[in-house]
Amino acid sequence: MSAFETLDQLYIAILSSAPRQSQLIQILCAVVHFQLTVGDIDQLFGLEEGETRLLLRALHSVLNVPPDDKDKIFSHHASFVEFLGNLDRSSNFCVGTLDCQRSLALSLLQFYAGPFERSELHVFRHLISFIVSLPPSAELFPLIGSINPEYIFDGAANLYNGELASIASWLKKSPSTPTDVIQLWEDYVFIFDLFIEGRLPKGLSVRHVVSPSPELVRVLVSLQVLFHPLEKLPATLDLTWTDLRTTLCSLRPKLVGDIHALPICQPQAAHSWAARDLALHLIRKMVKNHIDTKVNSVAAPHAVLLYSGHSFFSTLEAYTRSQYDLGRDISLLVRLSPPCLVLYRELWSIPPSVIWSSRPSGYKLIHHVSKWLESFPDSTMELITFWKQAADPAPWHLSPFNTGPIFWEDQWCLRVKDYNAMIARLHLPSNLRFPL
Known part of the structure; x- marks a missing residue:
C-alpha cells in the first residue's frame, strides 16, 4: 500500500465531485503552471464572469479561491499540487502530462x-x-x-x-x-x-537604406519625435500590423552580409514632406473625431480604439484625451514641415472649439504653428489671431511639469535630437535629419 494512498483517494473523491471534469483539469493545469486569479481564468478560457468560481466551489477544501476576483488562487496544501503532477497518483486528474500541458498551451x-x-x-x-x-x-x-x-x-x-x-x-x-x-x-x-x-x-545589423520609403520615415517620426509607443502606431497611422512589420523590417538584412547600401524601390520623399503628410492625416482625424462626436458622443474611433481599454477613462475623458494627444502631435509635425499652403489651409479646418477643448494643447499648437509660419516668405499670423480670439478667457496656470513656451522649446529640441540620433544609429542618410 502506498504511503499516499489514503490521501490520494481523498483527493480523487474531492475532484470527482466537481462538475465538468475535462474543463476542470484544464483550469487546474493553468492554476498549477501560472499564478492566476478567478478573473484571469474566466478571461483566458472565455467563460462567463464568475463561472470559474462555480466550477471550483467543490474544491474549497483543497484550493483557496479568494472572494476578490483579483486575488490569486492557491492550494491549501503543497501535497495537493504534488498529487496533481504525479500521473501514478492522480491518474486522469494529472496536470503534468505532455498532452495536458499542450492542451493548455x-x-x-x-x-x-x-x-x-x-x-x-x-x-x-x-x-x-x-x-x-x-x-x-x-x-x-x-x-x-x-x-x-x-x-x-x-x-x-x-x-x-x-x-x-x-x-x-x-x-x-x-x-x-x-x-x-x-x-x-x-x-x-x-x-x-x-x-x-x-x-x-x-x-x-541594419540594412543601409539609400532611399527610405515615406512609410518608414512616418513611422520613425512617430516613434522618436511624437514618442508614440510601438503598439499604438497601427491606430495612429491607420496601418495593419503586417504593414508596420514590413516597413520596419525593410531595415533588416535579408541575407548574411547584406548590409551594403541598397535602395528601396519607393518614390523619394523628403523627411519634412513625410512629416507634412502625417500632420495632414492627424488633422483630418481630429476633425473627424469632432464630427463623429456631434452625432454620437462615443463614436470617435480614434478615442475608442486608443483609450476604451483604460477603465479610469470615461467616454468624455477618452475623447478629450485623444483630441489633446492629436493636438500635441499636430503641433510638432507642423513645426517639422516645410512651408505649405495645403497644410496651412488644412489647419483652418480645425474648429476652434476642438483646439481649446483640452489645454494646454491649444497653446502648444499656437506656439509651434507660429514658429512654422515664420518660415513662409510672406509670413502671416491671421490663423494664430483667429485661434487666440476663440480661447477660453479663463486663465491657464503654468505648473512645475509644464512651464509653457520655454518648456515646449526644450522638449522640441530634445525630441529632434533624439530623432536625429536614431537616424545615425540606423545608418540612414544624414539628409533625413531635421535641423534645429
Missing part, C-alpha cells in the same frame, strides 16, 4: 491570437517560457504564428528580447515548422531589439 494561444484586451492579466511572458519548455509541436505552430502582435509589443507585458528570441530558437528545432512562422518571429525579435530596447544585439 493551445487554449492560451487561442486567447492571445484573438482581439487585444487590455486588462491586469500578465500571463503572456510566462506563456512563452511555458511553450519553450514543451517539445516543438505542429499543433502549436499555426497559433504561434497567429498571436496578436499587440500582446507582444504591449508595454505592460514586460517582455525582454531574450524571451522573443527563445520562441524563434524553439521554432527552429523542428524541421516541420513553417518557414513563414520562423521569419515572423525573427522579424519580431529584430523590431523589439531595435525599437523597444533601442539596440542591436551582437551579430545583427
